[in-house]
Amino acid sequence: MLRDFSIHTTIDKKYDTCIAGTGPAGITLARKLASSGQSVILLEAGGLEYSDQSQGFYECESVGHNGWPQFTRLRYFGGTSNHWSGRCRPFDKSDFSASSVYDLPGWPIDYDDIEPFLKEAMEIIDLDFTKGFQTLHGNLISKDFQADAFAHSPPTRFKDKYLHQITANKNIDCFYNATAVDMQLDSGHQNIVSMAIGNYKNQYSKISADRFILCLGGIENPRFLLNCNNQMKTGIGNINDMVGRCFMEHLNVPMGSFIYKDLTQPRKLQFYTTDDFCNTKNVGKSNITLSIVNQIRSYGRTKQIKNFFKTIACHMDIEDKVQFISDFKCPGMGSIGTLIEQSPYLKSRISLSNRVDGMGIKRAKFDWQINDYDKKTIREAALGMAKSFNDAGLGTVRLADFILDPNLDIPFGHHSHHMGTTRMSDSPNYGVVDSNCKVFGIDNLYIAGSSVFSTGGACNPTMPIIQLSLRLAEHLAKH
Numbered sequence: 198m199l200r201d202f203s204i205h206t207t208i209d210k211k212y213d214t215c216i217a218g219t220g221p222a223g224i225t226l227a228r229k230l231a232s233s234g235q236s237v238i239l240l241e242a243g244g245l246e247y248s249d250q251s252q253g254f255y256e257c258e259s260v261g262h263n264g265w266p267q268f269t270r271l272r273y274f275g276g277t278s279n280h281w282s283g284r285c286r287p288f289d290k291s292d293f294s295a296s297s298v299y300d301l302p303g304w305p306i307d308y309d310d311i312e313p314f315l316k317e318a319m320e321i322i323d324l325d326f327t328k329g330f331q332t333l334h335g336n337l338i339s340k341d342f343q344a345d346a347f348a349h350s351p352p353t354r355f356k357d358k359y360l361h362q363i364t365a366n367k368n369i370d371c372f373y374n375a376t377a378v379d380m381q382l383d384s385g386h387q388n389i390v391s392m393a394i395g396n397y398k399n400q401y402s403k404i405s406a407d408r409f410i411l412c413l414g415g416i417e418n419p420r421f422l423l424n425c426n427n428q429m430k431t432g433i434g435n436i437n438d439m440v441g442r443c444f445m446e447h448l449n450v451p452m453g454s455f456i457y458k459d460l461t462q463p464r465k466l467q468f469y470t471t472d473d474f475c476n477t478k479n480v481g482k483s484n485i486t487l488s489i490v491n492q493i494r495s496y497g498r499t500k501q502i503k504n505f506f507k508t509i510a511c512h513m514d515i516e517d518k519v520q521f522i523s524d525f526k527c528p529g530m531g532s533i534g535t536l537i538e539q540s541p542y543l544k545s546r547i548s549l550s551n552r553v554d555g556m557g558i559k560r561a562k563f564d565w566q567i568n569d570y571d572k573k574t575i576r577e578a579a580l581g582m583a584k585s586f587n588d589a590g591l592g593t594v595r596l597a598d599f600i601l602d603p604n605l606d607i608p609f610g611h612h613s614h615h616m617g618t619t620r621m622s623d624s625p626n627y628g629v630v631d632s633n634c635k636v637f638g639i640d641n642l643y644i645a646g647s648s649v650f651s652t653g654g655a656c657n658p659t660m661p662i663i664q665l666s667l668r669l670a671e672h673l674a675k676h
């Protein structure tokens with residue numbers, strides 16, 4: 198059943214499970230739990246289409262590096278899957294054995310705990326499991342860098358693929374225009390009794406369920422928990438001040454340019470640091486893309502396009518990259534892009550701003566920070582890549598000044614991957630959820646999405662989000 202909460206504001210049924218959020222995490226969980234016979238209420242804050250009104254609730258106060266949190270997620274049915282690119286790369290085994298950085302432990306689970314869910318996760322996003330993950334071109338170019346293997350989802354838009362199934366499912370009641378605004382605890386503060394939801398006319402209702410799962414994305418999961426502060430002053434699940442800490446992104450660093458020796462080389466190469474390289478240098482992982490970019494000539498319609506990009510680039514603060522692309526002159530010359538692991542770091546965090554949204558709920562304060570370990574990861578990856586590229590006889594790399602001079606600031610961008618803010622841990626001292634994604638100290642509250650990632654590797658988050666959601670659904674179906 199599908200209902201608009203702006204019209205149907207009375208919900209008096211009690212459900213087995215209440216799920217907030219209809220992105221890849223929420224939809225996967227709803228479908229799985231419903232198929233195991235549970236009654237599920239699925240809540241979506243936005244409507245069935247994009248609207249400025251709903252998206253406006255995602256505005257944040259940004260005080261650290263700018264990750265454009267209001268543009269890098271979507272607040273309507275299907276969530277950010279409505280504009281994800283579909284690149285999929287699984288976690289590596291070694292991502293789960295990473296030793297602690299800055300005294301924060303890595304994952305409390307192993308690769309083998311999520312691997313059994315890979316096939317189903319791939320099917321959900323229309324990937325062919327039998328084909329696996331492919332490299333673009335080339336093999337190992339050195340002992341430090343291997344050709345990267347990945348797969349591309351069409352990309353699957355969860356609204357287009359699953360809205361009809363959700364609507365037709367007898368075990369799922371889905372309400373849109375239904376924003377989760379608060380949760381009520383029992384007197385012992387150990388169980389969630391109900392979740393309060395509101396619509397844009399400021400009409401409210403309370404949902405009763407045996408358990409609750411937050412699937413609101415990497416910024417809203419902590420924001421929501423911190424805002425649930427009527428009964429617990431610092432927010433629910435936040436006794437140790439860990440909610441919102443350790444915000445991680447993947448770092449996109451314009452490392453420099455390269456020129457091929459042999460112009461018949463492929464236009465694009467993607468490489469990944471080997472475990473040996475990361476262990477020897479004591480750095481995080483890096484995914485490096487080398488792409489040939491032809492000179493963009495600008496006249497007629499091309500000129501208009503160029504001007505358009507320049508205007509957008511200024512707005513998004515990436516004018517240097519657009520300049521770099523438009524200045525290319527030599528055939529065989531290309532740019533280097535990266536997707537680099539950021540380590541968990543307490544000072545990089547989501548907290549609450551004093552500004553409020555249209556329902557009077559405090560907005561997120563977005564404070565994205567990187568540390569010296571991350572800077573070392575960036576510089577070692579750049580130097581290693583340049584050396585390997587040269588040694589393999591592929592051509593020459595010209596590194597940006599900030600790679601060679603440690604006194605210069607490193608400019609970096611984001612990948613719209615919001616991770617780590619309700620991290621998984623063995624101990625409430627270092628995380629918000631346990632190895633079953635249950636919030637420490639609360640018996641019936643769970644979290645799904647990349648906010649539970651203990652570390653983020655240098656892979657794309659959505660497929661692992663789905664693997665972890667399937668694992669959570671299996672756990673809940675048994676308990």
Ligand SMILES: Cc1cc2nc3c(=O)[nH]c(=O)nc-3n(C[C@H](O)[C@H](O)[C@H](O)COP(=O)(O)OP(=O)(O)OC[C@H]3O[C@@H](n4cnc5c(N)ncnc54)[C@H](O)[C@@H]3O)c2cc1C
Nearest residue numbers: 218220221222242272276277282283284377414646657659
């Ligand atoms: C431009 C772009 C490209 C990307 N490309 C890739 C890629 O190639 N590969 C990859 O792996 N990942 C990619 N991503 C990231 C990917 O989109 C996310 O990892 C994924 O969507 C996260 O799923 P989720 O369900 O956890 O959160 P979301 O998809 O963000 O869903 C959260 C849902 O919760 C709802 N919600 C929020 N607050 C409330 C509330 N209070 N009450 C009720 N509902 C609420 C939202 O409306 C939304 O529907 C990309 C992201 C962007 C922006």
